[in-house]
Amino acid sequence: MMLLVDDHGNTYLIKGDAEFHTKYGLLTAAQIKNAKPGDLLTSNTGRTFHVIEPNIxxxxxxxxxxxxxxxxxxxxxxxxxxxxxxxxxxxxxxxxxxxxxxxxxxxxxxxxxxxxxxxxxxxxxxxxxxxxxxxxxxxxxxxxxxxxxxxxxxxxxxxxxxxxxxxxxxxxxxxxxxxxxxxxxxxxxxxxxxxxxxxxxxxxxxxxxxxxxxxxxxxxxxxxxxxxxxxxxxxxxxxx
Amino acid sequence: MMLLVDDHGNTYLIKGDAEFHTKYGLLTAAQIKNAKPGDLLTSNTGRTFHVIEPNIxxxxxxxxxxxxxxxxxxxxxxxxxxxxxxxxxxxxxxxxxxxxxxxxxxxxxxxxxxxxxxxxxxxxxxxxxxxxxxxxxxxxxxxxxxxxxxxxxxxxxxxxxxxxxxxxxxxxxxxxxxxxxxxxxxxxxxxxxxxxxxxxxxxxxxxxxxxxxxxxxxxxxxxxxxxxxxxxxxxxxxxx
Amino acid sequence: MMLLVDDHGNTYLIKGDAEFHTKYGLLTAAQIKNAKPGDLLTSNTGRTFHVIEPNIxxxxxxxxxxxxxxxxxxxxxxxxxxxxxxxxxxxxxxxxxxxxxxxxxxxxxxxxxxxxxxxxxxxxxxxxxxxxxxxxxxxxxxxxxxxxxxxxxxxxxxxxxxxxxxxxxxxxxxxxxxxxxxxxxxxxxxxxxxxxxxxxxxxxxxxxxxxxxxxxxxxxxxxxxxxxxxxxxxxxxxxx
Amino acid sequence: MMLLVDDHGNTYLIKGDAEFHTKYGLLTAAQIKNAKPGDLLTSNTGRTFHVIEPNIxxxxxxxxxxxxxxxxxxxxxxxxxxxxxxxxxxxxxxxxxxxxxxxxxxxxxxxxxxxxxxxxxxxxxxxxxxxxxxxxxxxxxxxxxxxxxxxxxxxxxxxxxxxxxxxxxxxxxxxxxxxxxxxxxxxxxxxxxxxxxxxxxxxxxxxxxxxxxxxxxxxxxxxxxxxxxxxxxxxxxxxx
The missing domain is CATH 3.40.50.150 (Vaccinia Virus protein VP39)
Structure with missing residues (x-):
């Protein structure tokens, strides 16, 4: 599991490696699959998402x-x-x-x-x-x-x-x-x-x-x- | 270590087995040595002390x-x-x-x-x-x-x-x-x-x-x- | 009536014109009698008191x-x-x-x-x-x-x-x-x-x-x- | 001026004597004109309004x-x-x-x-x-x-x-x-x-x-x- 954090501090918990839709655009399955903590993912609409490990x-x-x-x-x-x-x-x-x-x-x-x-x-x-x-x-x-x-x-x-x-x-x-x-x-x-x-x-x-x-x-x-x-x-x- | 709790909720942390003085009287070394959680000790002035295990x-x-x-x-x-x-x-x-x-x-x-x-x-x-x-x-x-x-x-x-x-x-x-x-x-x-x-x-x-x-x-x-x-x-x- | 305010913000309500004792010294009857709002009175020990009108x-x-x-x-x-x-x-x-x-x-x-x-x-x-x-x-x-x-x-x-x-x-x-x-x-x-x-x-x-x-x-x-x-x-x- | 108070505690300030529309129905001009503190007005939809004098x-x-x-x-x-x-x-x-x-x-x-x-x-x-x-x-x-x-x-x-x-x-x-x-x-x-x-x-x-x-x-x-x-x-x- 990993956690995405957008520019507004909203968080998204990701399980598996399917493509991921947010109101700020799409992250592809390849992006999700290869993501590791510290990465910055960019959606198809140009918005960025920090990747971190989730916590309790x-x-x-x-x-x-x-x-x-x-x-x-x-x-x-x-x-x-x-x-x-x-x-x-x-x-x-x-x-x-x-x-x-x-x-x-x-x-x-x-x-x-x-x-x-x-x-x-x-x-x-x-x-x-x-x-x-x-x-x-x-x-x-x-x-x-x-x-x-x-x-x-x-x-x-x-x-x-x-x-x-x-x-x-x-x-x-x-x-x-x-x-x-x-x-x-x-x-x-x-x-x-x-x-x-x-x-x-x-x-x-x-x-x-x-x-x-x-x-x-x-x-x-x-x-x-x-x-x-x-x-x-x-x-x-x-x-x- | 053990913890004594008096009737007012005051607590006393006890290490070792020396006699113990409080403003509510004396507990003897024998009382301290034999005390275990759940006991009720009575001081020489008649006040009572609950014995429990201390917590962090x-x-x-x-x-x-x-x-x-x-x-x-x-x-x-x-x-x-x-x-x-x-x-x-x-x-x-x-x-x-x-x-x-x-x-x-x-x-x-x-x-x-x-x-x-x-x-x-x-x-x-x-x-x-x-x-x-x-x-x-x-x-x-x-x-x-x-x-x-x-x-x-x-x-x-x-x-x-x-x-x-x-x-x-x-x-x-x-x-x-x-x-x-x-x-x-x-x-x-x-x-x-x-x-x-x-x-x-x-x-x-x-x-x-x-x-x-x-x-x-x-x-x-x-x-x-x-x-x-x-x-x-x-x-x-x-x-x- | 008038109100004295000392350096610590303590207030003293004064009625009449007798001499006045505080823990910060003495104000004489003459001082009290002549005091009006805005005055600064000095006690015999050198402490100062502002004079103002009292409020409800x-x-x-x-x-x-x-x-x-x-x-x-x-x-x-x-x-x-x-x-x-x-x-x-x-x-x-x-x-x-x-x-x-x-x-x-x-x-x-x-x-x-x-x-x-x-x-x-x-x-x-x-x-x-x-x-x-x-x-x-x-x-x-x-x-x-x-x-x-x-x-x-x-x-x-x-x-x-x-x-x-x-x-x-x-x-x-x-x-x-x-x-x-x-x-x-x-x-x-x-x-x-x-x-x-x-x-x-x-x-x-x-x-x-x-x-x-x-x-x-x-x-x-x-x-x-x-x-x-x-x-x-x-x-x-x-x-x- | 007078104040209407509905069952939910909502208040309505009334000036003059025109008919009055709320989301709880209509009060007629006649009702408004004759209202005095203590009255209970009933709208055309059956809702009630207390009449009181307004306060600051x-x-x-x-x-x-x-x-x-x-x-x-x-x-x-x-x-x-x-x-x-x-x-x-x-x-x-x-x-x-x-x-x-x-x-x-x-x-x-x-x-x-x-x-x-x-x-x-x-x-x-x-x-x-x-x-x-x-x-x-x-x-x-x-x-x-x-x-x-x-x-x-x-x-x-x-x-x-x-x-x-x-x-x-x-x-x-x-x-x-x-x-x-x-x-x-x-x-x-x-x-x-x-x-x-x-x-x-x-x-x-x-x-x-x-x-x-x-x-x-x-x-x-x-x-x-x-x-x-x-x-x-x-x-x-x-x-x-």
Whole structure:
């Protein structure tokens, strides 16, 4: 796979070596086939495309996704605030379009990340996304986390669910002592219910993060801003 | 090593098995020696301490650090926006107290992270921090990045410098195509100069992130907030 | 009355012509007596003080106040979003320390602003504040707004109460059609209950505002920030 | 004049008594002519419209305006942080579309607000806005503030200019001691130059404000947010 980047910063993920059409013109099969990182390809309309190797951050942005999927900021915060690294044992629910699965699997590899969802349609989108990017260390299960967790001795249980508090008793059993429970909720009412369900055995904090992009030629923030994604709760199991 | 957590969420990192004094009383050498994750220790004044395994996030918070050191939010964003994982090749400058080094080394292990600083006093603090937490995959050099970079084919060059633009020509040579340059600056004037120095070969964005903590018993944000840490520029090398 | 401003931007409100002691030294009764706007007074320790006329914004900052009193940002937003001007008919509850009363009375004068509180101790603090600044167009009543509103045909009913929804039925009667109901609440749970109580007869919006101070010598935001004051609901009566 | 408010909170300012067309149907001339505040009008398609008296906040939103015009939040902050009230003496430059002029004139009436602009096209838009809303206490001059200020003894000089620092020497002469200079700039670089030009005679602060709207049915902030309008500097003349 390779990534094309045009003059506007738009990116195009290329698999195989078929000719490639963009709104800025055509790149021939021969151009695609011979391209390697650092090359500059010119389309039949004279527009140029940089060739680079794709990164996990490109996959995250290219994944088919639902309307409320987490942004890179939230993915980064969840991985960073729970100290993930190669070998960390992670369970995720629900899978959704698999964006968080992909991001975390890249960090914990070669460990296999487990992810649950109860909706067959989401599981299907996620599986396609995993295949598209060649990510193999994810085990996606069609399973309801509210009924229990198969895995044990986990470093992280990460939730993106409508009723995360229903997963707490199961997480408490599945986590290792000192392990993390993280939950992402659009509404603060959901976060409140989750926090109220945690009990004495967890230390926890709830916060939101804002990413404010700057327009550097004018040295000012951009006018339009993503004002909200979700509230994040990070809880740590101290005792069962 | 183990981590003690008291009722207020304060944490204490314990090495060895000497008796341990806190403002909430004394834990005996025998208590410390026999403690294992999940235990609840009671001090001679009747206060209780949970025992858990420490995580990299604890090390980051326990590291001796200067006044302007990055927070966990910034560490997470830099690692996440550049897609780091086990094996990523990273060069950092300046080392400072080594907080970012520790955080990133945990993710890229077993790869060895290189870090440069020109100040012997900072290098000394950093080395002590690395030793304290048993982190061995960091090579700390007393070296000025403004004069050049030894490493090549890097996935990330990450800067926390007063004049980051002076490192750009060297980063351009040391990065692999598609690799990332990140820079953290307290002042937007520094970010502006950096961005102006990047030229055509880089795609880039500059932003700030805000973490807003909520007081969940009252369902409102905390009154006091960290209003600013630094501006982050993420640049990606498209061509040299 | 006059205002002294020292080199650090600290302000001192002066009434009468007694000698004046600051931590930067003494100003004599003669100095105070003869001072007029534009003068520069020098204390016995050589520190200088600018003399200017005080403004309502000084009174707001100098008023004795409780821990959760609104800041100038919130006062400004309430006055501005409801279009107050000379002659506007305003009822406030609760009075608290009278900071909002003072601010709004300055705008609506010569109209008399009414303000209710049920706590005698707050009413006393407020009355002292009004007297201290010579503000006479405020009628402060020891009265429970949850039991009713005496005034009619109001342009604004502004609430700073623990249970603002209990005042809504009375506000609906007391407001003129097109008039505003505003409410300030630390917790979003209170705002939610208020909004749910408004019914079909009101258009409304709920928001929070953040003031981010910049340290201009370094061209960066200040590290410490007031992360939250209160959520503001602005509602407008369309029909009863 | 009267204001119609539909079920979605859209508002329509009505002058005269001609029939009125909206995308939700037609209101007849007879309906418009007989309407009074509190009425509910039904269009020929069965949609309903509340009738209320317009407020200055409606005029501000209905004024023809340029792309970078201040929002109600900024207008409120400027008026509130400078303590404006009936009788305050205010000079504004540049007029732009006259939105700030209208807002401030409403507060200082019956005092006449002066406003300068050098562009005839803006002055024309502003004059039309003033006439449309029947605001008579504004004197709009086609004049360059960088060459001087006619007015004296001012309470406020408020600037929305590309190079506000060029107006500072004139403001210093025109303001009364203790009076305010305010300036609104999209770029922090402009604010920095302004602040550097103020000298010892002014106390000053520079800040930005953010308004974050909440979607109360879901108890969460809105996804889309206005991330930036302008940086505001509030300066106070201590001595000339």
């Amino acid at each position: 951050t490109d996959y995250v942005q290219k994944a088919s996704r639902g309307p409320q999927a987490m942004t890179l900021k939230d993915l980064s915060i969840i991985a960073g605030f729970t100290g993930l690294h190669s070998g960390s044992r992670v369970l995720e629910a629900g899978t959704g379009s698999g964006v968080l699965s992909i991001f975390l699997a890249n960090i914990v590899a070669p460990a296999v990340l487990s992810t649950y969802d109860i909706r067959e349609d989401f599981a299907e989108i996620a599986r396609k996304n995993f295949a598209k990017f060649g990510i193999t260390n994810i085990e996606a299960k069609l399973k309801d986390i509210y009924s229990g967790i198969d895995e044990t001795d986990l470093d992280l249980v990460t939730l993106d669910l409508a009723e995360p508090w229903l997963a707490v008793p199961h997480a408490t059993k599945a986590l290792k002592i000192g392990g993390y429970l993280s939950s992402y909720s659009p509404s603060i009412s959901q976060s409140k219910k989750l926090v109220d369900s945690l009990g004495e055995g967890y230390w926890h904090e709830t916060f939101e993060t804002l990413k404010r992009d700057w327009k550097m030629d004018a040295v000012r923030p951009h006018t339009q801003m993503l004002g909200h994604t979700g509230f994040i709760t990070i809880a740590r199991l101290l005792s069962r | 996030t604890d090390y980051v918070q326990k590291a001796s650090r200067g006044p302007q050191a990055m927070t966990l939010k910034d560490l997470s964003i830099i690692a996440g926006f550049t897609g780091l994982h086990s094996g990523s090749r990273v060069l950092e400058a300046g080392t400072g107290s080594g907080v970012l080094s520790i955080f990133l080394a945990n993710i890229v292990a077993p790869a060895v992270l290189s870090t440069y600083d020109i100040r012997e006093d900072f290098a000394e603090i950093a080395r002590k921090n690395f030793a304290k937490f048993g982190i061995t995959n960091i090579e700390a050099k007393l070296k000025d990045i403004y004069s050049g970079i030894d490493e090549t084919d890097l996935d990330l060059v990450t800067l926390d410098l007063a004049e980051p633009w002076l490192a750009v020509p060297h980063a351009t040579k040391a990065l692999k195509i598609g690799g990332y340059l990140s820079s953290y600056s307290p002042s937007i004037s520094q970010s502006k100069k950096l961005v102006d120095s990047l030229g055509e070969g880089y795609w880039h964005e500059t932003f700030e992130t805000l973490k807003r903590d909520w007081k969940m018993d009252a369902v409102r944000p905390h009154t006091q907030m960290l209003g600013h840490t630094g501006f982050i520029t993420i640049a990606r090398l498209l061509s040299r | 914004t000084d009174y707001v900052q100098k008023a004795s106040r409780g821990p959760q009193a609104m800041t100038l940002k919130d006062l400004s937003i309430i006055a501005g979003f409801t279009g107050l001007h000379s002659g506007s008919r305003v009822l406030e509850a609760g009075t608290g320390s009278g900071v909002l009363s003072i601010f709004l009375a300055n705008i609506v004068a010569p109209a008399v602003l009414s303000t209710y509180d049920i706590r005698e101790d707050f009413a006393e603090i407020a009355r002292k504040n009004f007297a201290k600044f010579g503000i006479t167009n405020i009628e402060a009543k020891l009265k429970d707004i949850y039991s009713g509103i005496d005034e009619t045909d109001l342009d604004l009913v502004t609430l700073d109460l623990a249970e603002p929804w209990l005042a809504v039925p009375h506000a609906t009667k007391a407001l003129k059609i097109g008039g505003y109901l505003s409410s300030y609440s630390p917790s979003i749970s209170q705002s939610k209950k208020l909004v749910d109580s408004l019914g079909e007869g009101y258009w409304h919006e709920t928001f929070e505002t953040l003031k981010r101070d910049w340290k201009m010598d370094a061209v960066r935001p200040h590290t410490q920030m007031l992360g939250h004051t209160g959520f503001i609901t602005i509602a407008r009566l369309l029909s009863r | 906040t409606d005029y501000v939103q209905k004024a023809s305006r340029g792309p970078q015009a201040m929002t109600l939040k900024d207008l409120s902050i400027i008026a509130g942080f400078t303590g404006l009230h009936s009788g305050s003496r205010v000079l504004e430059a540049g007029t732009g579309s006259g939105v700030l002029s209208i807002f401030l004139a409403n507060i200082v009436a019956p005092a006449v607000l002066s406003t300068y602009d050098i562009r005839e096209d803006f002055a024309e838009i502003a004059r039309k806005n003033f006439a449309k809303f029947g605001i008579t206490n504004i004197e709009a001059k086609l004049k360059d503030i960088y060459s001087g200020i006619d007015e004296t003894d001012l309470d406020l000089v408020t600037l929305d200019l590309a190079e506000p620092w060029l107006a500072v020497p004139h403001a210093t002469k025109a303001l009364k001691i203790g009076g305010y200079l305010s300036s609104y700039s999209p770029s922090i670089s402009q604010s920095k130059k302004l602040v550097d030009s103020l000298g010892e005679g002014y106390w000053h602060e520079t800040f930005e404000t953010l308004k974050r709207d909440w979607k109360m049915d879901a108890v969460r902030p809105h996804t889309q947010m206005l991330g930036h309008t302008g940086f505001i500097t509030i300066a106070r003349l201590l001595s000339r």
